[in-house]
Amino acid sequence: MTDDLRTEAREMLRALVGHAAVFHDGQFEAIEALVRARRRALVVQRTGWGKSAVYFVATLLLRRQGAGPTVLVSPLLALMRDQIAAAERAGVRAVAINSTNAHEWDQVRARLADDSVDVLLVSPERLNNPSFRDEQLPTLVDRMGMLVVDEAHCISDWGHDFRPDYRRLGELIRRLPPVVPILATTATANSRVVTDVAEQLGGGADAPPVLTIRGPLARSSLRLGVLRLPSARARLAWLLTHLDDFTGSGIIYSLTVSGAEDVARLLREAGHEVRAYTGRTDPAEREELEARLKRNEVKALVATSALGMGFDKPDLGFVIHLGAPSSPVAYYQQVGRAGRATANADVLLLPGPEDPDIWRYFATASMPTRERAERVIGALGDAPLSTPALEALVDVRRTPLELLLKVLDVDGAVHRVRGGWVATGTPWVYDAERYDRIAAERRAEQQHMVAYEQTDGCRMEFLQRLLDDDTATECGRCDNCAGVWFSPQIAETATASAASSLDRVGVPIEPRAQWPTGADRLGVPVKGRIAAEERSEEGRALARLTDLGWGGALRTLFADPKDGPISPALLDAAVRVLADWPWAQRPTGIVAMASGRRPLLIDTLARGLAAAGRLPFVGTLAARGGGPAGEPGGNSVYRLAGVWDRWDASALSLPAGPILLVDDLADSRWTLTVAARELRRRGADAVLPLVLALRG
Template structure:
């Protein structure tokens, strides 16, 4: 690990008012608190008044408190100081529910500097869990950081959590806005915290902290903090959200090529190191590769990055060994680097509140930090693409509850996929919410229905969706505003003290230049124009297919498996994605493939590097874009001098029916719908006799991959020695 950075270090407030006189006991407590703070943050540190108010409420009054304060204000100092005071009184360890590994690593380092023994339980250190539990039982741990996902793990919930709740000296919920489904970053696992709070013994203080909560979220979180409490008086300490070091600006550039070249030109000129945020995983990877090619020291950081690599990337940024991390929102909360010099967004987040949180990583320990937004015309399309995480319709929820109620055993999420048409991630989120609501329970082996009555709160779910839409419109307004940008963000967070900052581009009239170097722009264009995304073949059938009447299980036999395929690009790419999103928009007409996309596909084929050159082309049947798919297959056949073999067929004119969204149901659809008609089978067999070799299987786009998997298996049965899928687009982060 790199040298640990300082935690939220409180800067002395200007003495505008006389501090209230303290009793002798309060004075002694404050003196001890100040001593612990100095051990944590240095000899010059002293408590802010709201920090002291929170600490006193927790330690002396055993209250529940919600602290809504800007990043860098010193929220972690409150719970570390309160921990030291509570432990000195003989209280049990502090349990901190913390959302991200980056936050955990920083906080453990900060705690150890103050002599506070901290441990963590999360998905990256499973081998240490038992020894950590033993240390907690022996009183050797002062702070235990727990990821929210652990709270919904059956073994942890039933075996470990009751003991922790019974013995905790303080409970802390960090990034508490995640508790509220009104918040911009609601996480179902956080809802389990209500059960934790409800089971706490009387007198255990609770602290919730966040920097990003408007009035509605603040009220919701404060209300949820009262679960199991014997009095309804959560202390709410809400301060100004002004960030005097941040200089906000927007640079509107015409296309992704211009934005990438702008980054390459301007990042080296901005002092210090920082973060470049992107909206998608693929954009982070593409941007990091381009900036590296341009000579900048950068690393990608996404939710798909290996955990060890994420740790190394964090250390590299903390040690200023890289200019920037190119990151998704996986680096959104808790990364603690006070001297972070800039945050640049390549594309706008969906919410001004989310944007405020991410830019809040910068400028905590420097006088000036640059914050620049490079919005894209494709941002709204990308927001729409990721908008499918709202709570499912009532019919779907009832279907899941009925399936669980009718089962005589727990059902795994994979088993439920054969009964409920939701993708795995969305299904799990729904089940977690139902778990907290008491309608289902997670147990060993999966999920069971509790039989408790449950009401679908359609009005609330609709209101939350409407709030998300308002946030998106507000983000567009931020881009075009002619008033102070910091004031705009603070008003979105209901900061009553919001006023012009005097530092942003609107206030000063000093805007970032939008001219880009011609040479760099050409380099960016060449980079983004590189086509080709691998399509990994499916190797395993989904479990539980017999429930759907499909006798497929286990590994897909080698002699039926597709080879590794290729797509021209991802729908979420910042290069080819722009054109692909246009082609596949709901209102886009079905037309022959345009010349630019075709030439991109030709370049994909030229760079493929296959062991054996394909000898023929087969098209997938399409009900939505038959002209596009048919023309694409025909043009590839003509240009590549490959035998045009025709198309797979559907058993009925209706095809597979309305598209299913999860793997099991989609496989059942296409398995029962796709066929190789006798004429196609004869052509494949004849070609293999005369000119043996692989077959290209052409489609417009792939999502779950099961259509191509089944199509490849059918062609393999018909005699094709290898089937290579080829599509224009694939979905992806």
């Protein structure tokens, strides 16, 4: 019987991979457990091992036995596209329901109804969409032949890429009959994560234990290395010098969106065919960029972690990191994009001194706080509130608010319904001990990453041991095992190009055009579009705080709590911003913003610009009632309320023509918006905001 199943499964595997394939250790064992025993299994295997082959072959075998479609929970659109393409090669009829193909949903539902779908791919977020959850999911649960959870480390808040939506899978799993097999797969899970995921897959005390199949995580094709350089300029110059030394096409990872965009621009200007790929990239453009990389039409995509899990280009030749991810586990996941079906692929890390600051920012941004959670629960009742309406009641920005709602939903304190969110009435307790443990684990992971950079031992073995792989041995290929395989030399012309790029100044500040929904609830009597005669023009910042060039100097400036005059270097850079500004009409006067934190910095910046540009310094826009209220970083409604009616231009004698409005830092842009409105209402023909730094 087992031999018959193995023969059938091997035929399907060969259809999938296109040649006389044989099963890797563990593949058939997983398939047999799912198909014959209808068990629950967790497969932890390196990238490229063939985890997708397990669930596609198992699906076809189950379908032959009369089972319903497999539901495959997949976290990324890029991953879904690759999975559908792989399914088609194996004769598996796969369709997806996600945020980008709403026009296809009716057709998908019809195909599910006539049983012409073998695999339905859904995102974890879709499981809590009210119409999908209440109208379609119950039918799928009744007919489901198998549940597959891809990138299953996302279930665990101990994992490097925890996603609250994945926690809802526990509820779905509890609704499934015991005879429905469940498969969870991942390439990045240490023992703590494996235990957590297995517990959530478990079928109860009477069910068989979850079958865990773990294999060695070593990637023999990868040649790892670390090159420590003193500055962002040196790292970019090295990349300009040596990018063409790398074989084939690859991925260059950046920790921030602005970093990815800046590096891509610099490399393009030097003649390299590269493009940026970030969370801000349009979905259609992302799909095209992925296709171009797969066709080797670009040398590299300069990407954030938005291009990561599941992206499948078997012959990807290299992965370079400009800045280190916050944990070796996350690093292993990203470098696993390379060398999946080639004998050799190069992986090089160029860490930066700014890395720990970026790690701390993202770590704190993702953790809920007791005060925020209680504020959100207290604002909800039985009547649904949309996220924008709720945003007007609690001082939490949209993205962290959405993340917090998902966490509270998983905890049972709130529930998503048609029209928004409601409170469940279930008592909620902030698990401080749990969050403290997770925060401590995150800090430990950061130290592990530093240790990876500094180790003189085998780098692949180091990564394997941190993933609790007891098969770890020296790879014989990395820079520590076999010697440095990359040149540290930097061309003088590259240094000059990098310096020129990093010295570039001037980031546009888009003017606000719409008042935030719900402002009237906080006593701000505005709504809809901002009147054209009350808006500012497009402004300029010297740089973003996250920029590779001037961002470092600005981060240092704003990290110091003491006020002081503008430095000559920053003033000179701000003058260059003015020189490069393609305004329609030159400003006729300069106004400084009043400031409770850095009045001397802003005053000397404004007066310095006036002297350099031979413009009159009109004065300082006065603050009413002590100036802006509240702390920076809140959502739009609260930031607007905090600066509304706080500026007074009545004492200023404004000249005809545009006014240059000078401030130190722009975050939400509501301070600039309200200040510009006051100046326009007092007779300014136009307002041109200029700040030193743009947050984000």
